[in-house]
Amino acid sequence: MKFKLIVIAATLALAGTAQAQTPAPAAAPAAPVSEAKKALVARVLQLQQPGVEAMARQLTEQPARQLLQRAGQALQGVPAERREALARDIEADVRKYADEATPIVVSRAVQLAPSTIGALLEERLTEDELREVIGILESPANRKFQALGADMQRAIGEKLVAETRGEIGPKVVALEQAVAARLQPPADAANAAKPKPAAKPAAPAKKP
Structure with missing residues (x-):
């Protein structure tokens, strides 16, 4: 009986080892995408290409905007006669x-x-949903609305600046003054940095 239990245990151990060494079955391949769905995805991408290009331009311009901002701050310490020329060069x-x-x-x-x-659209949207998206993107109302984007942004921007300039302008000036004051060296440090006048030589002692 004891020998039989040992054999069973050994058999189970060998089976477990073999199972551990057997590679896991590969994941089932994704279902092939039909040509009709590929065509629908391609149409969505075509309609969305202006948005993709705008996103790419924004990503490209972002470091340049940050650099211009830092350069503008640095130019404040440049003499006025050189500042304008340097700004043009930058x-x-x-x-x-x-x-x-x-x-x-x-x-x-x-x-x-x-x-x-495109891969996300193929994976997460059905053909019917893609057709619905295309219908929305191609609708005259949507195209007209998208074309109004720049005009709407400009209209509210101009109005917003005009109506808040009186309230925000003084706050901006106060902020600039506060920042400038913080950047100035303390008065004690400035005085300490100034060279002290040389001490006058002591007058010669009078002879008796």
């Missing part, structure tokens, strides 16, 4: 960067769209 450098970098990023974004956005 703006020219930024334009050159944008002219060279933007087409590269935009082109790459359009190339990546099918394998990224």
Whole structure:
């Protein structure tokens, strides 16, 4: 009986070892995407291409905007007679960067769209849902609404600036003054940094 239990235990151990060494079955391949669905996804990507290009331009311009902001702060410490010329040179450098970098990023974004956005659309939307999305994107009302985007932003922006300038302007000035005051060295440190006048030599002692 004892021998039989040992044999059973050994058999189970060997079976467990063999099972552990057997590679796990590969995940089932994704169901093939029909040509009809691929065509629908391609149409969505085509309709969304302006948005993809705008996103790519924004990503490209973001570091340039940050650099301009830092440069503007640094220019405050430049003598006034040099400040304007330096600002023009920096703006020219930024334009050159944008002219060279933007087409590269935009082109790459359009190339990546099918394998990224397209893959998500194929996975998560049905053909009927894709047709519905296309119908919305192609509707005259949606196109007209999208075309109004810049006008709507400009209209509210101009009105907002005009109506808040009186309240916000003084706050901006106060903030600039507060920041400038914090950046100035303390009075004691400034006085300590000034060279002290040389001590006058002591007058010669009078002879008796």
